[in-house]
Amino acid sequence: MFMASGKSRGSSERPIRVLLAKPAIDGHDRGVYVLARAFRDAGMEVIYPGLLPTPEQIVDIAIDEDVDVIAISLLNGSHMTIFKKVMELLRARHAGDVAVIGGGIIPPRDRPRLERMGVTGNYGPGTPLETIITHVRERAAEVRRRRRVA
Amino acid sequence: MTDTARAIAEGLRRGDRASIARCISIAEDEPELFSRIIKGLYRPGSMPRVIGLTGPPGCGKSTLISLIVPKLVEQGHKVGVVAVDASSPFSGGSFLGNRIRMEEALSSKHVFMRSIATRGAKGGLSVSIINAIITLASAGFDMIVVESVGSGQADTDIANISSTVLLVLSPGLGDEVQAMKAGIMEIADIFVINKAELEGSDRAAGAVRSYLSTISGGQNKDIALTSCTSRRGIDELVRLIGDHESKVNAKEFAERAFRSEVSRIAKELSSRRVDALIDGHAAAIGQMAESMDPYAAAARLLQGDIEGGRSRRPKR
Incomplete structure (x- = not known):
């Protein structure tokens, strides 16, 4: 549809809200900007809080901005601790319904453990943007279904 | 319920x-x-105070807010921040990056910040912005800071819902004042020349001052020079905001904001009503193509003077 502006959009099609976060001591933000742009061009509202938010800040922002999805990119090997912390905080704040998606440099052996925590995707370098966008859409749709019945 | x-x-x-x-x-x-x-x-009549910031992109509105908000909290306010960014007219998506410069200021329990995309709204403000203000007010926030899309165009919307309007400019915008669209200069209560550490800030302030001397009431408006890097002028700006707020006629402001919201809701409801009419008479309207011009057809539709279709009663 040409000029699919929000005004003509039904409430069922309201834009997906994604928090894109790059926590821990990791300043490599090129990739995160590529993602931000891809998500925006896919019609999503992307909240980017800048570099190095703490897990606490990520969860605060996710709640205040009422996002459907948190997408976290980590390239420095701290994924196991950071993701675990984010998941714990989300549960503690009764925000366990937000979907958490991971990406970055994540060794294959860590992926099943992340999945068990509830962190999905866990994409590495070279993943086609379309794959990531599709996954975000699927998880967001899940979240919205759950919220509707809640 | x-x-x-x-x-x-x-x-x-x-x-x-x-x-x-x-x-x-x-x-x-x-x-x-x-x-x-x-x-x-x-609670009727309990509109919180609204500080609206507008100005061209990149002039430092978000950074300025991050420095002003903690001072408002110090004064005992619970502060809501609503930052509006543009939605792409093509994808409907948006990049909401105002938090980048605000995170430190936002870590207080007395501050709630929300990013809102315009979603196709015209006039620099999202249609739901007043609803966000009403929500925050219901939750006990008594001062709301609104950052509008830095388009400079048709930002006059912000005047309707703000008790104090700040127009933020920075040196080096060329003919700063000339460049501003007509209307913006008139609505601002306080003019902020931000990035005052840069060369040309005095000249920019001078240009604003000379422009103000040509409009009615312009002499009473304040100009503040601020620098977010050195934090120079921030206390002075907060004082000017307080001064202006103390002069605002609360009743007048509440009425103005209320009118603006009633107008928006009424338009939304009537637009839904028209959609329902068109849905209900689609075939009949099509047949009118044979016998009249579209203005005449629209008039008859609104008068309810139309045949051949079931009029679907709008819900409200």
């Missing part, structure tokens, strides 16, 4: 952040549910 509406209303009363956040989403997406939530919460 549905369970959702009741739970969220209850949460707002307690000042629960997740409820505030969800309520602002509902205000954006489900106006009918929102109207049910606020029915019991809305």
Whole structure:
């Protein structure tokens, strides 16, 4: 549809809200900007809080901005601790319904453990943007279904 | 009232952040549910003070807000921040990056910040912005800072809902004042020349001052020079905001903001009514193509003077 502006959009099609976060001591933000742009061009509202938010800040922002999805990119090997912390905080704040998606440099052996925590995707370098966008859409749709019945 | 509406209303009363956040989403997406939530919460005549910031992109509005907000909190206010960014007219998506410069200021329990995309709204402000303000007010926030899309164009919307309007400029915009669209200069209460550490800030202030001397009431407006890097002029700006707020006629402001919101809601409802009419008479309207011009057809549609279709009664 040409000029699919929000005004003509039904409430069922309201834009997906994604928090894109790059926590821990990791300043490599090129990739995160590529993602931000891809998500925006896919019609999503992307909240980017800048570099190095703490897990606490990520969860605060996710709640205040009422996002459907948190997408976290980590390239420095701290994924196991950071993701675990984010998941714990989300549960503690009764925000366990937000979907958490991971990406970055994540060794294959860590992926099943992340999945068990509830962190999905866990994409590495070279993943086609379309794959990531599709996954975000699927998880967001899940979240919205759950919220509707809640 | 549905369970959702009741739970969220209850949460707002307690000042629960997740409820505030969800309520602002509902205000954006489900106006009918929102109207049910606020029915019991809305206190007529209790519009919070609204500080509106507008100005061209890149002049430092977000950074300025991050420095002003903690000072307002120090004064005992609970501060809501609503930052509006543009949605792409092509994809409908947006990049909401105002938090980048604000995170430190936002870590207080007395501050709630929300990013809102314009979603096709005209005039620099999102349609749901007042609803966000109403939500925050219901949750006990007494001062709201609104950052509008830095388009400079048609930002006059912000005047309708703000008790104090700040126009933020920075040196090096060329003919700063000339470049501003007509209307913006008139609506601002305080002119801020930000990035005052840069060369040309005095000249920019001078240009604003000389422009103000040509418009009525212009001499009474304040000009502040601020630098977010050295934090120079920030205290002075906060003082000017306080001064202006103390001069605002609360009743007049509440009426103006209320009119603006009633107008928006009425337009939304009538637009839905027209959509329902068109849906209900699609075939009959098509047949009019044979016998009249579109203005005549639209007039007859609105008069209800139309045959061959079932008039579907609009819900409200």
